[in-house]
């Protein structure tokens with residue numbers, strides 16, 4: 440199994456941040472923190488990216504852009520929200536133009552807290568993201584091997600999940616009955 | 621040189637060049653990182669990147685891109701195999717230009733504004749380095765009376781003695797060919813240039829992987845041409861050629877790390893002046909002393 444986690448390429452998108460978090464994301468690339476030693480490359484191109492870093496809350500203008508960028512990224516992909524604004528909306532949460540965190544538009548996998556998020560925690564977020572990326576890539580491989588489309592595969596996974604939940608529930612019911620009886 | 625030996629060398633090129641090229645790029649990234657006082661990625665990073673690219677979902681804007689890129693790669697492999705097989709140098713350079721044209725088409729069929737501008741810049745780059753490349757072939761012909769690489773490596777002494785000007789001009793245009801900093805107009809290895817990723821913006825997944833592997837082939841081909849200046853009848857010249865290759869590669873890395881991108885006008889002017897002054901004057905001298 441190839442180790443894809445050694446090559447996570449980033450795409451950084453600035454939703455409506457105050458630029459505090461953006462500077463910190465860039466700081467990760469500088470000699471002091473040097474995220475490139477993990478194989479990270481800041482591509483700036485959605486079609487080549489694996490991990491989407493979003494900073495700042497999502498406003499009405501940024502919403503379609505984030506959606507489009509997310510759709511343009513080839514699977515497997517991971518989304519990381521950097522900074523409190525991207526996680527929940529932060530200090531701007533109640534502003535009339537802000538929808539909230541990045542998860543109001545795209546499914547966010549990893550939340551990096553902080554205002555501004557420190558480079559150390561951003562790199563930690565990237566490391567967690569690449570583990571997830573590896574996992575998704577393995578799933579993607581299995582899907583390609585089985586010759587399924589993403590929709591079919593997702594449906595299958597959902598069904599499996601539902602079955603598991605149902606089985607667990609049945610098991611629980613049985614136990615309860617035993618205890619009662 | 622014996623025909624079968626030439627075939628074997630050509631096959632060796634086809635099999636080994638991607639590994640060597642990838643390894644060189646890995647060293648390149650490591651050395652660049654050290655120059656910037658960073659730790660840098662592992663040496664094998666380019667291989668990790670390409671493996672990942674081949675495993676990603678296949679997304680294309682236009683289906684013909686894949687075909688065009690595969691043609692680009694096939695022609696580049698052919699160019700290198702022809703050079704290492706000891707055939708006509710002029711023919712090699714023509715096939716090389718054809719390969720570059722396929723890359724131009726692969727970028728321009730997508731109609732994306734970024735790739736279109738990148739592709740136009742690629743054309744300008746081709747126009748910029750082509751005179752030096754052709755002059756190099758002519759120089760070899762004037763110096764030794766043959767275009768064939770097999771005859772060139774069979775000469776009695778290293779041809780760099782006779783053609784230092786051509787050597788300088790060729791190393792100069794290698795900066796363009798290797799997409800190093802002052803001349804990385806159409807695309808660069810670093811992010812966030814004004815054109816996103818330039819000519820490769822719309823390439824993703826395995827298309828980008830093919831592009832990367834072709835770059836490795838191309839770099840080895842270019843280093844092969846540099847080696848032609850050094851190689852002669854004496855087997856020790858092979859060692860000398862390898863050393864010169866490594867030195868040239870290091871100089872390219874150094875240039876790449878210590879310069880900012882130029883405008884295309886400056887690139888064109890500078891390159892043509894250098895070509896004319898060093899290769900042109902060298903050619904005149906060669907013709908006079910002949």
Ligand code: SF4
Pocket residue numbers: 455456457458459460461494495521522523524525529530553554555556
């Ligand atoms: S989390 Fe803080 S630093 Fe980051 S974008 Fe929001 S307000 Fe700015």
